[in-house]
Amino acid sequence: MPNRKIRLKTVKDLFDRCAEAAISERDALLASAEASPEELREVKRLLSFHDTVDVSAQQTHIIGQQLRTLSQSIPSGQQLGPFAIEEEIGHGGMGIVFRARRADGSYEQQVAIKVAPSFASAEELKHFHQERQILAKLQHPNIATLLDGGATDDNRPYLVMEYVSGKAIHEHCLTHKLPLKARLQLFIEVCKAVSYAHNHLIIHRDIKPENVLVNEQGQVKLLDFGIGKALQGEADRTNATALQGMTLAYASPEQIRGERTTMATDVYGLGALLYCLLTGRSPHGLGNNCAEQAVEAICRTETTPPSRIRVENGGIQDRKSLRGDLDNIVSKALRKEPERRYDSARDLQRDIERYLNREPVQATPSSLFYRAGRVLARHPVASGLAASVVVAINLGLAASLYLADQLRMERDSLLDAQREIKRQMYTAERTTALLTDMFEAASPARAQGRTVNVDQILEDGARKIRETLDNDPAVKSQLLKSLAQLNYNVGKYHEAATLQQEALQQLDTAALLPAGISATEAAHMRAELLIGLGRYQRESGAVNGAAAALEEAFTLLEQYPDKRLQAQALHRQGQLISRVGSPDDAIEVLNAAKGIWQQMPDQGGALGLANNHSLSNAYFNKPDFPMAAQTESAVLAERIKLLGESHPDTLNSYRFVARSYMRVGRWQEARELAQRAYQVSGKIFSTENKIFRHSAITYARLLGRLGDFQGAAEVLNPFLAGEVRELETTAELFHHRGYFNFHLGHVALARADLERAVKILGKIYPHNSDSTFLPRANLGEALAITGDVAAGIELINQVKQENIVQYGADDYGVASWNLRLARIALHEGKLEEARELNQLSHTINLKTFSHDHPIVLQNDETEMHIALAQNDKSKAIQICKRLIETYESIFPEDAPIIARHRQLLEQLTKSA
Numbered sequence: 001m002p003n004r005k006i007r008l009k010t011v012k013d014l015f016d017r018c019a020e021a022a023i024s025e026r027d028a029l030l031a032s033a034e035a036s037p038e039e040l041r042e043v044k045r046l047l048s049f050h051d052t053v054d055v056s057a058q059q060t061h062i063i064g065q066q067l068r069t070l071s072q073s074i075p076s077g078q079q080l081g082p083f084a085i086e087e088e089i090g091h092g093g094m095g096i097v098f099r100a101r102r103a104d105g106s107y108e109q110q111v112a113i114k115v116a117p118s119f120a121s122a123e124e125l126k127h128f129h130q131e132r133q134i135l136a137k138l139q140h141p142n143i144a145t146l147l148d149g150g151a152t153d154d155n156r157p158y159l160v161m162e163y164v165s166g167k168a169i170h171e172h173c174l175t176h177k178l179p180l181k182a183r184l185q186l187f188i189e190v191c192k193a194v195s196y197a198h199n200h201l202i203i204h205r206d207i208k209p210e211n212v213l214v215n216e217q218g219q220v221k222l223l224d225f226g227i228g229k230a231l232q233g234e235a236d237r238t239n240a241t242a243l244q245g246m247t248l249a250y251a252s253p254e255q256i257r258g259e260r261t262t263m264a265t266d267v268y269g270l271g272a273l274l275y276c277l278l279t280g281r282s283p284h285g286l287g288n289n290c291a292e293q294a295v296e297a298i299c300r301t302e303t304t305p306p307s308r309i310r311v312e313n314g315g316i317q318d319r320k321s322l323r324g325d326l327d328n329i330v331s332k333a334l335r336k337e338p339e340r341r342y343d344s345a346r347d348l349q350r351d352i353e354r355y356l357n358r359e360p361v362q363a364t365p366s367s368l369f370y371r372a373g374r375v376l377a378r379h380p381v382a383s384g385l386a387a388s389v390v391v392a393i394n395l396g397l398a399a400s401l402y403l404a405d406q407l408r409m410e411r412d413s414l415l416d417a418q419r420e421i422k423r424q425m426y427t428a429e430r431t432t433a434l435l436t437d438m439f440e441a442a443s444p445a446r447a448q449g450r451t452v453n454v455d456q457i458l459e460d461g462a463r464k465i466r467e468t469l470d471n472d473p474a475v476k477s478q479l480l481k482s483l484a485q486l487n488y489n490v491g492k493y494h495e496a497a498t499l500q501q502e503a504l505q506q507l508d509t510a511a512l513l514p515a516g517i518s519a520t521e522a523a524h525m526r527a528e529l530l531i532g533l534g535r536y537q538r539e540s541g542a543v544n545g546a547a548a549a550l551e552e553a554f555t556l557l558e559q560y561p562d563k564r565l566q567a568q569a570l571h572r573q574g575q576l577i578s579r580v581g582s583p584d585d586a587i588e589v590l591n592a593a594k595g596i597w598q599q600m601p602d603q604g605g606a607l608g609l610a611n612n613h614s615l616s617n618a619y620f621n622k623p624d625f626p627m628a629a630q631t632e633s634a635v636l637a638e639r640i641k642l643l644g645e646s647h648p649d650t651l652n653s654y655r656f657v658a659r660s661y662m663r664v665g666r667w668q669e670a671r672e673l674a675q676r677a678y679q680v681s682g683k684i685f686s687t688e689n690k691i692f693r694h695s696a697i698t699y700a701r702l703l704g705r706l707g708d709f710q711g712a713a714e715v716l717n718p719f720l721a722g723e724v725r726e727l728e729t730t731a732e733l734f735h736h737r738g739y740f741n742f743h744l745g746h747v748a749l750a751r752a753d754l755e756r757a758v759k760i761l762g763k764i765y766p767h768n769s770d771s772t773f774l775p776r777a778n779l780g781e782a783l784a785i786t787g788d789v790a791a792g793i794e795l796i797n798q799v800k801q802e803n804i805v806q807y808g809a810d811d812y813g814v815a816s817w818n819l820r821l822a823r824i825a826l827h828e829g830k831l832e833e834a835r836e837l838n839q840l841s842h843t844i845n846l847k848t849f850s851h852d853h854p855i856v857l858q859n860d861e862t863e864m865h866i867a868l869a870q871n872d873k874s875k876a877i878q879i880c881k882r883l884i885e886t887y888e889s890i891f892p893e894d895a896p897i898i899a900r901h902r903q904l905l906e907q908l909t910k911s912a
Contacts, residue, residue, distance in 0.1 A: 010035055014043050074115065079103060080158060081150050083111055095128065099163060110165075111147060115158040128157055133847060134202050134225045135159065137810070142193035143222045164223065166215035170276050174314035180321055183277045184352050189220040191270060191349035197222075198263050198345060199584070201624065201848070205261055207269030208250040209276050249282040253299045253336050262627050263345070264338035270348055271333025271341070278306040278322055280315030283334055303334050325355050328363035339634060343591045362595065474525075477506035481529060484536065489648075492688075493540035493727070500533040523560035527553045531565065534572045539690065541728050541764040543580055550576065567596035567604065571611045578618045580769055586618040606642060609635050610649065616656055620663075621770075623812075629660035646684070648691050651677045655691075655698045662702060665853065668892050671706075674699040678715070687719045693729040697736055704740055705854055707897025713740040731760035735775040742778070747785050754779040768802045770813075777817050784824040796820050812855070815844035822862055831869055838862045852886045873912045880905045 014033050018026045026047065030040055074096075078085045084103035088096060095114045102109040116128045135146035148160035167175060169190070173183050190212055197204060204211075204225055211224045252268035254261055275283045284297035307322035316322060329351050335341045342348040342362075351361045484499035507526050530553035537546035553569045570593035578586035593611050597604030604611065616632035619625075636653035643650050654677040661670035678692075678699040685692035696719060700712040716737045724730050738753030757775045765771050777799045784792030800817040807813060822837035842859040849856050864879040880901060887898045 011039050011042050011046075014039070015046050018043065018047055074098060074152075080113060080115075080152060081148065081160070082106070083113060083160060085113070100160075110163045112144075112161045112163045113158050114161065115152060116156045128159075131225045132157075132159055134197075135161070137200050137847070138197055138202065138225075140193055140196045142189050142220045143196070161223075162221075164213045164215050164221045166213045166221070168209045169212040169214050169220065169273070170209040170280070170314055172214040173277060174280075180278075180316050180318075181356065183316075184356060186214065186220055187270075187274055187277060188349055188352055190222060190273065191345050191352070193220065193222040194266050194270060194345040195349065197225075198266070201622075203261060203263055203266050204269065205255065205265055206250070207266055207273055209273060212273065248298075249284070251298060252338075254338060256295055256298050260626060260630065262338060262630060263624075264341050267333055267341045267345060267348055268335075268338075270345060271330055274333065274352075275303070275306060275330055278316050278326065278330070279309055281309075299336065303331070306330055325361045325364050329355065329361060332363040338630075343594070347591070365599075474507070477503040477525070477529070480506065481532065484532065488536055488539070493536055493690075494725075497533060497536040497540050497542065497545075500529060500536055504529050504533065520560045523556050524562050524565060527556045527560075527562070527565050527569070530556070531569050531572055534569075534576070538572070538576050538579070539728075541726075543576065543764065546572075546576055563596055563599070564604075564607075567593045567611070568607065570596070571607070571614060574611075574618065575614050578614065578621055579771060580765060583618050583622040587615065587622065590615040590618055606649065609638055609642070613649070613653060613656065616660070620656075620660060623663070625660055625663035629657060629664055629666075632656040632660060646680055648681075648684070651681050651684075651695060652691055655695050658702065659698050662705065665850075665890055667702075667706070667890060667895075671702055671892065674702045688725075690729055693719055693733060697729075697732055700736055700740070704736075704743070706891055706895040707900055708895075709740045709743045713737055713744065716740075726760045726763065728761070728764055731757045731764070731775070734760070735778065738782070739778055742782055742785075747782060751779070751782040751786050754782050768806075770803070770806060773799050773803060773813060774816075777820055781820045781824060785827055789824065789828065793821065793824060796824075810844055810847055812845055812848040815841040815848075816855075818844070819858060819862065826862065826866055826869060829869070831866055834862070834866050838866065852890055854890070857883060857886060873908055877905065877908050877912060880908060 010033075014029070014035055018029050021029060030043065033040070035043070074080075074085050074088075076085055076087060080100065082102055082104035083100040086099045086101055089099045089112065090097040095116050097112055097114045100111050100113045102111070132146065132149055135144075139145065144164055145162040146159060147162060149158065150160075151157050166172065169186060172178070173186070178186075190207075194204060194207065202225070204222070206224060207222075211222065213221045213223060215221060248256075250269055250272045252261070252265045254265060272283050275281075283303045284301065305322075305327040306316075307319045307327050329348070332351075333341055333348055342351070347362065351363055354361045480499050480503035484496045484503065487493075487499060488496035504526065507522070507529065530549045534546040534549040534553065537543070537549060550569055550573050553565075554573075557566050557569060570589055574586045574590035574593060577589060590611060594608070594615065597608035597611060600608075602608070612631060612635045616628045616635065619631060620628035622628075632653055636650065636657050639647065639650040639653050654673045658670045658674035658677065661667070661673070674695070677695040681689070681692040681695040687693070696715050700715040703709075703712040703715065716733050719733050720730075720737065724733075734753045735757035738750045738757060741747075741753060742750035754775060758772065758779050761769075761772045761775060777796050780792040780795035780799070782792070783789075783795065796817050800814055803811060803813045803817065818837045818841035822834045822841060825831075825834035825837060838859055842856065842863075845853075845856045845859060860879055860883055864876050864883070867873075867875040867879065884898065884901045884905060887895065887901065891898060
């Protein structure tokens with residue numbers, strides 16, 4: 001029990017000063033200190049201990065064992081709020097936990113109270129409060145529930161949580177001698193809890209047996225989000241800080257190295273937990289205090305498969321039952337490289353469920369014998385009977401039929417190959433002739449002084465194909481398909497879709513089988529055309545047509561399977577869902593495609609990278625910005641190696657990484673990448689090209705975020721000069737230029753641009769698509785500021801309600817719409833309403849972003865303007881100074897927003 005006459009902060013401050021001073025100066029420091037005799041005695045005792053221990057261990061022993069132990073205890077019976085402390089039940093680097101009972105007589109309730117460490121640093125307190133925010137968001141039967149919170153008399157924050165009466169999961173398995181199946185079923189419940197947290201954009205980062213309890217009813221409870229974090233808006237802590245709170249034996253390689261943590265970190269933690277449940281020990285057999293061994297083992301040494309280690313107390317005794325699938329599942333979860341692990345906790349859970357159902361698991365390489373073995377395991381009796389019949393029949397026929405079959409197969413293969421070579425040679429000859437003719441048309445001799453552009457060349461090529469080859473529709477279809485791809489590459493999406501549909505019509509009228517094309521080949525040709533059509537129609541805005549084309553492709557591929565085409569179809573479907581549906585559904589589809597690509601020797605090559613590129617976009621839309629940045633950075637590195645730095649796909653990756661870096665606060669890197677993508681695209685493409693347009697939009701948005709609205713608008717102006725087609729990219733250009741004009745004060749121009757953007761998007765997307773949320777809300781604000789207040793507020797509230805239905809009331813989009821309503825109220829002079837809406841927006845934003853994120857700083861900007869409207873210049877100056885300091889800490893020093901706020905501060909100071 002601590003001595004209540006000792007003020008612990010006084011002891012620590014005085015101890016620190018004396019420890020840093022020369023021994024001869026200590027008496028003077030102690031004599032001049034404002035400390036009680038008890039406090040002075042405690043400081044002298046600590047100094048005496050300090051002087052006798054090894055220097056390298058001073059901080060650990062003095063602060064860790066002496067001062068913290070003295071400070072953290074709370075006596076039995078002491079009351080925190082309505083709860084009375086009973087006893088300590090656990091402690092660690094992130095706090096100490098007590099069992100307590102409700103003492104106000106309202107009703108009987110036993111709880112667990114977690115109290116922050118004494119002398120907690122600002123960083124530690126931040127993460128303690130972060131844990132409270134995390135737990136408040138998580139309501140799941142397998143996660144301990146947050147009940148209340150408060151602060152002790154010495155201002156240490158505490159959390160009141162559901163008390164779980166039970167044992168750690170590995171101890172529960174040992175006590176009850178659970179068999180393998182029961183352990184795996186418990187593990188599945190842990191995966192469900194972790195997956196639920198990931199769906200709410202939370203990662204745990206300290207999954208270990210002690211943090212997973214099993215209560216008396218056999219229900220799993222996941223505890224202790226003390227070093228957890230939100231997946232967006234919060235930077236990872238330093239390596240030293242993170243290691244302070246985690247258990248090394250179960251830490252992932254990226255945690256040990258101090259790198260960014262993601263959902264893959266929790267997948268590793270689940271893998272380590274599963275290893276313990278199977279073997280009775282941690283993956284590398286480490287204790288909690290072996291830091292040097294942990295770094296070497298976790299980061300460099302491959303984990304021994306569970307079936308090949310000596311059984312520890314509590315492990316599964318039957319090693320054979322762990323061989324094969326379970327070894328592979330654990331190995332995949334514990335990969336050193338995060339990108340090689342399971343994509344999610346849900347995927348790991350599904351593999352365990354497949355194992356229990358005796359189905360093929362994702363972690364084990366597929367083969368005919370493996371799949372057959374799984375079928376036999378699921379249906380042993382039926383398979384045995386069938387096998388005996390087959391063996392009896394085949395023994396009599398095998399010898400006579402084998403030689404004939406081999407000869408027939410070789411003959412057919414030679415004939416098929418011969419036909420295919422002839423057909424491809426003929427198609428290649430016709431393609432070469434067409435391309436030669438097309439480019440000869442652009443020569444000076446043929447042009448005779450006329451300027452021949454790319455559009456004209458493509459139009460002439462389409463005309464010649466349409467007028468010829470009627471007697472060979474299969475070749476005509478292939479040529480139309482090639483020309484469709486050329487049109488797509490230069491940004492002519494409508495033309496590409498039209499040519500692709502004509503290519504499909506040629507296959508419909510073709511007598512393919514007499515031409516030597518099998519039914520399977522014909523189906524694959526048609527499926528490939530349908531997949532391309534789905535892509536071109538999606539780009540041109542015909543989303544319903546795109547969905548129908550892909551659905552027809554899937555139907556064909558069910559009857560005539562082809563792995564590469566199935567992966568392509570899933571990729572295009574994932575892209576479509578990401579635009580008009582749920583990002584989570586898109587991620588699931590794109591991961592399914594990724595799984596197919598990964599089974600191929602080249603991992604799909606450029607097509608596999610394109611799929612991962614789309615996966616990054618889906619993570620961005622989710623929004624899981626760190627995962628989007630991580631995924632696209634890997635794609636960018638591979639595309640530079642495979643395609644070069646100026647390839648259109650590489651430029652797209654530069655842009656994608658830049659926009660993700662903007663979301664996670666890496667502004668200087670984002671600016672360099674976005675500028676490069678914009679400048680190089682401008683040298684290659686016309687203003688109608690989608691890559692150039694998106695690169696310009698990304699670069700303009702970055703300039704706008706840095707405060708250069710004029711520069712941002714000037715980047716976009718060339719794309720909207722003259723007549724422009726109503727494409728999705730056209731709507732985006734109008735939307736963003738309207739936004740920049742609004743902030744430049746050109747509200748009438750802004751309203752016109754925003755109205756046109758919303759009109760175009762209304763033709764492409766359903767009325768409640770999230771792709772229309774931001775343009776419609778910005779239009780609502782412009783309407784209100786230009787006089788149509790009621791219409792503007794109604795439009796924003798409509799968007800807000802649709803956002804709540806799709807993503808919940810705590811989504812950061814809702815915060816954005818509340819902010820716009822607050823600015824409208826401020827413009828109308830309704831200052832109290834403005835303050836309430838802005839505060840509500842701020843509260844929601846902080847659940848997703850950090851205090852210094854530009855999205856949160858918009859709330860501070862609005863608060864400053866409300867203070868100015870109330871003539872509270874002192875408060876406005878205070879907020880302005882804080883904004884300048886924050887902008888200077890996150891943005892490049894030449895960001896216009898910094899100069900503008902410095903100028904505003906000068907004006908406010910002079911007029912104060």
